Structure formats: structure tokens, C-alpha cells
Amino acid sequence: MQKTIFIFGALVLALLVLFQLSKYSLVSGNTSIEFIIAGIAIVFFVIGIIINKKVLYKEKNNSEEIDHEKIKTLGLSKREYEVLCEIATGLSNKEIAEKLFVSESTIKTHVSNILVKLNAKRRTQAIQIAKELRIIQF
Numbered sequence: 001m002q003k004t005i006f007i008f009g010a011l012v013l014a015l016l017v018l019f020q021l022s023k024y025s026l027v028s029g030n031t032s033i034e035f036i037i038a039g040i041a042i043v044f045f046v047i048g049i050i051i052n053k054k055v056l057y058k059e060k061n062n063s064e065e066i067d068h069e070k071i072k073t074l075g076l077s078k079r080e081y082e083v084l085c086e087i088a089t090g091l092s093n094k095e096i097a098e099k100l101f102v103s104e105s106t107i108k109t110h111v112s113n114i115l116v117k118l119n120a121k122r123r124t125q126a127i128q129i130a131k132e133l134r135i136i137q138f
Contacts, residue, residue, distance in 0.1 A: 011047065018043060067134045074117050074135070081135075083110040088127050088136050 022036040071081060079100075086096045093111065097104040111123065118133075120126035130136045 015043075065134070066137065070133050071135050074133075076114070076117055076135075080110050080114050080117075083107060084114050084126070084130060085136055087111070087114075087123050088130070 018040060022040065025031045026033060026036060076084065082100060083096055086099065091099065093104050093107045097107045100107070115121070115123075115126055118126045118129045120129055127136070
């Protein structure tokens with residue numbers, strides 16, 4: 001968080017310096033307004049490209065990969081794993097049932113099986129355990 005604040009602070013400072021230089025250049029009569037606007041646009045364009053590369057194309061760490069062997073070891077069926085993933089997205093039993101085209105009681109059964117297999121008492125605890133075991137993505 002501090003790094004982000006520092007970066008944006010530095011960007012604001014750089015833009016203020018750029019605006020002051022362009023104002024000085026315009027007042028002294030050395031350049032026209034079109035060149036100043038083009039320079040500011042190019043600076044914003046370059047900053048946008050840099051931010052885009054750093055934010056959107058972050059490589060995923062190996063720690064975020066799903067451990068499929070652990071899923072098999074726990075004995076989670078394919079459908080129970082689907083239900084676990086839907087629970088992680090915050091859906092209710094009714095919403096999960098509608099999404100997976102099964103009855104709500106079937107989802108309740110799957111949820112209780114998941115809780116037993118993960119040794120959890122609540123859905124939130126099951127999600128926390130699943131994240132620690134790296135069987136769902138965060």
C-alpha cells in the first residue's frame with residue numbers, strides 16, 4: 001500500500017513539474033501550445049503503458065496453482081469440488097442449485113460432505129481451509 005501511495009505521489013509531482021515547465025516554455029515563447037499538449041499526451045501514454053504492463057500482466061506465482069493431488073487425497077468428488085468453488089464465490093445453496101441444475105437438498109448434502117472432508121464447522125472455515133490447502137484459487 002505504501003508503495004502504491006509513493007508511486008502515485010511521484011506521478012503527481014512529475015506532472016506538476018511537467019506543467020510548470022510547459023507553462024514556462026509557453027510564456028517565454030519558445031514553443032507553441034500544440035507541442036506542449038502533444039508532450040503531455042505522450043507522457044500520459046507512456047505512463048499508461050507502464051501501469052498496464054505492471055498491473056494486468058503479473059505472472060501468477062506457483063503458490064496460486066491448484067493442488068489436484070490434494071483434492072484426490074481429501075476424497076472430494078468432482079461435484080463436491082464444483083460446489084466448493086461456488087461457495088468460495090459467495091453463492092447460497094439455492095443459487096448454487098440453480099447454477100448446477102440440481103435440487104437445493106442435493107447441494108446441502110454436498111456442503112455437509114465438504115465440511116466433513118475438510119474438517120470444518122462452517123462454510124467460511126471450509127473456504128479458509130481450502131485456500132490453505134491450495135485446492136481453490138483466491
